[in-house]
Amino acid sequence: MRGALRYVGARFVTTALVVLGAMLLLFALTALVPGDPATALIGPQATPEYARRFIVEMGLDQPWWRRLFTFLSRLLVGDLGTDVLSGRPVIQVVGAVLPYTFALTGASIGLALLLGVPLGCYAATHRGSTADGLLAFSSVTLIAIPSFVIAIFLLLLFSIYLDWLPVLGGGEPGNWVDGGKRLILPTVALGVGWIGFVARLVRTSMLEVLGENHIRTSRAYGLPDRLVVYKYALRNACIPTLAVLGVGIGRLLGGAVLVEIVFARPGLGRLIYDAISTRNFAVLQGAVLVVVVAFVLTNLLVDLSYSVIDPRIRRQDPVR
Amino acid sequence: MTILSGSGRTARAVASRPGGALGLAVVAAILVAALASPIVATHDPDALDILHRFAGPSAEHWLGTDHLGRDLYSRLVFGARVAMEVALFAITAALVGGTLLGTLAASVSAGWERPILVLFDVISSFPSLVLALAAVAVFGPSTLLVMIVVAATLLPHFGRVARAQVLGVRNAPFIEAERLLGASETRIVLHHLLPNIAGPLIVLASIDLPVVITVEAGLSFIGLGVRPPLASWGTLIYDGYAYLSDSKLPVAVASAALGIATLGFTLFGEALRDAVDPRLDGGR
Numbered sequence: 001m002r003g004a005l006r007y008v009g010a011r012f013v014t015t016a017l018v019v020l021g022a023m024l025l026l027f028a029l030t031a032l033v034p035g036d037p038a039t040a041l042i043g044p045q046a047t048p049e050y051a052r053r054f055i056v057e058m059g060l061d062q063p064w065w066r067r068l069f070t071f072l073s074r075l076l077v078g079d080l081g082t083d084v085l086s087g088r089p090v091i092q093v094v095g096a097v098l099p100y101t102f103a104l105t106g107a108s109i110g111l112a113l114l115l116g117v118p119l120g121c122y123a124a125t126h127r128g129s130t131a132d133g134l135l136a137f138s139s140v141t142l143i144a145i146p147s148f149v150i151a152i153f154l155l156l157l158f159s160i161y162l163d164w165l166p167v168l169g170g171g172e173p174g175n176w177v178d179g180g181k182r183l184i185l186p187t188v189a190l191g192v193g194w195i196g197f198v199a200r201l202v203r204t205s206m207l208e209v210l211g212e213n214h215i216r217t218s219r220a221y222g223l224p225d226r227l228v229v230y231k232y233a234l235r236n237a238c239i240p241t242l243a244v245l246g247v248g249i250g251r252l253l254g255g256a257v258l259v260e261i262v263f264a265r266p267g268l269g270r271l272i273y274d275a276i277s278t279r280n281f282a283v284l285q286g287a288v289l290v291v292v293v294a295f296v297l298t299n300l301l302v303d304l305s306y307s308v309i310d311p312r313i314r315r316q317d318p319v320r
Numbered sequence: 321m322t323i324l325s326g327s328g329r330t331a332r333a334v335a336s337r338p339g340g341a342l343g344l345a346v347v348a349a350i351l352v353a354a355l356a357s358p359i360v361a362t363h364d365p366d367a368l369d370i371l372h373r374f375a376g377p378s379a380e381h382w383l384g385t386d387h388l389g390r391d392l393y394s395r396l397v398f399g400a401r402v403a404m405e406v407a408l409f410a411i412t413a414a415l416v417g418g419t420l421l422g423t424l425a426a427s428v429s430a431g432w433e434r435p436i437l438v439l440f441d442v443i444s445s446f447p448s449l450v451l452a453l454a455a456v457a458v459f460g461p462s463t464l465l466v467m468i469v470v471a472a473t474l475l476p477h478f479g480r481v482a483r484a485q486v487l488g489v490r491n492a493p494f495i496e497a498e499r500l501l502g503a504s505e506t507r508i509v510l511h512h513l514l515p516n517i518a519g520p521l522i523v524l525a526s527i528d529l530p531v532v533i534t535v536e537a538g539l540s541f542i543g544l545g546v547r548p549p550l551a552s553w554g555t556l557i558y559d560g561y562a563y564l565s566d567s568k569l570p571v572a573v574a575s576a577a578l579g580i581a582t583l584g585f586t587l588f589g590e591a592l593r594d595a596v597d598p599r600l601d602g603g604r
Binding site: 014145148152156254261279 | 339438441442445446447448449450453454455456457458530534537538541542544557561564568571572575578579582583585586587590
């Protein structure tokens with residue numbers, strides 16, 4: 001029990017460190033912006049009076065340590081600052097697009113698990129068959145090709161050439177059918193590589209588990225094959241899959257940025273991209289911080305959940 | 321150097337696997353294109369020919385032309401050079417830095433181990449593409465920045481593997497023997513540790529290569545990586561995507577080239593891993 005508590009504690013400390021690191025990095029990045037920050041933020045055409053008022057309002061005349069303190073203490077109460085361009089709080093701007101990105105990444109992971117797990121189980125139980133070989137090759141292919149390349153080909157084929165699905169955008173808010181239709185292609189583009197990835201992981205860990213003694217014993221007792229494979233073996237095979245999925249969320253979010261841009265979908269990726277082109281640093285900071293926090297929290301959740309599935313993990317050194 | 325002395329044998333082992341042969345062919349083709357771009361290309365990649373913009377494939381332009389009438393095939397060839405330059409720099413930097421830190425964490429006094437491992441954890445906790453975007457926002461897009469960010473995000477991969485390898489070898493009997501004979505720590509690291517941990521690190525480098533290509537192309541695709549007019553695969557897709565309503569060919573050709581390249585390097589990397597150390601792959 002003490003070991004478990006120490007493990008959870010250590011994970012929380014690492015998570016907090018990462019979030020703090022992200023905050024410091026984001027602060028440093030904006031502090032490092034070459035040139036006069038006011039000109040960078042409001043443009044060179046601003047009148048000197050306005051620029052001066054802006055500098056005082058934004059606290060840019062303060063020394064860096066005081067600005068850092070203000071920055072951090074505001075973040076602690078969830079204040080991400082104000083979007084200079086629209087005048088809205090950054091948290092609202094980010095919050096408005098968050099559902100789109102979560103829908104996309106969530107649907108992609110769902111797709112990957114829904115198809116990847118059964119395919120992996122099938123391949124493991126039919127080791128060496130033609131289907132297994134075919135699956136192995138198509139997995140590598142799907143994993144290797146970047147998701148935005150897949151996105152472009154899906155766009156060319158289904159939206160432009162065949163004209164089956166709407167091309168661009170995220171659909172009107174509230175219109176579920178239209179929104180769902182516009183989610184199909186981006187989900188496939190982002191998730192298809194993960195089907196192969198999950199299938200491979202499940203297959204590998206399944207093969208490992210199927211060779212273990214307790215499985216042989218269950219078989220020897222005459223338990224139905226399906227029960228052995230899908231209940232006992234799959235549960236054990238889930239752990240490595242979960243672990244890798246956790247780490248993979250970061251890649252998935254990165255991929256989502258590009259897929260959102262290909263399909264001109266609103267979302268965090270699009271927001272970050274637009275913030276860069278308009279040099280809207282408050283929004284950029286807020287959006288990047290939200291991505292990092294989402295990523296770190298998912299990892300924490302995954303780590304803790306597989307230590308629930310497999311108690312052995314808790315006893316290991318959390319810093320690997 | 322265990323892996324280098326057996327490189328002929330390793331190459332044969334890679335080529336004997338169906339995926340490996342395909343990967344090797346693609347990698348070889350890309351390397352030739354990158355090293356001998358001016359010879360392999362049929363046109364100057366930047367030569368404009370406005371009258372023949374969006375031309376289809378022909379004997380003159382094998383893969384057609386883009387929105388400025390530039391020869392797509394030649395631009396793809398020079399794009400291979402950019403991709404290889406970025407990948408080589410980023411991978412080498414990550415390999416050297418990661419090996420140094422990993423060896424340091426495993427072999428020198430224990431005080432270094434924890435901070436280095438925490439550093440690795442922190443770096444790998446950042447979604448790399450998002451980190452790259454934030455860096456680009458501040459410093460402006462540049463090829464060098466792409467290389468640095470990619471190298472930084474790959475550092476923990478190499479560091480962790482190097483540490484694990486050193487921990488495995490450090491107390492092997494032959495190292496003990498060398499120590500008893502009075503060899504210095506430096507000699508042990510240079511002559512025994514590094515050659516023995518080189519294999520898995522080189523395999524890791526080949527596995528990470530398509531990842532680097534993807535990140536560079538991704539950043540360039542949204543106009544935040546390699547700057548036009550330099551022909552990178554990402555900028556070619558970017559250009560093609562912008563003129564999608566005029567012609568579908570440029571974006572299709574450039575995306576296909578990128579897809580084939582990443583697939584080829586992945587197949588090659590996996591075959592290399594299987595050939596060097598079958599244990600690294602879980603029972604396939």
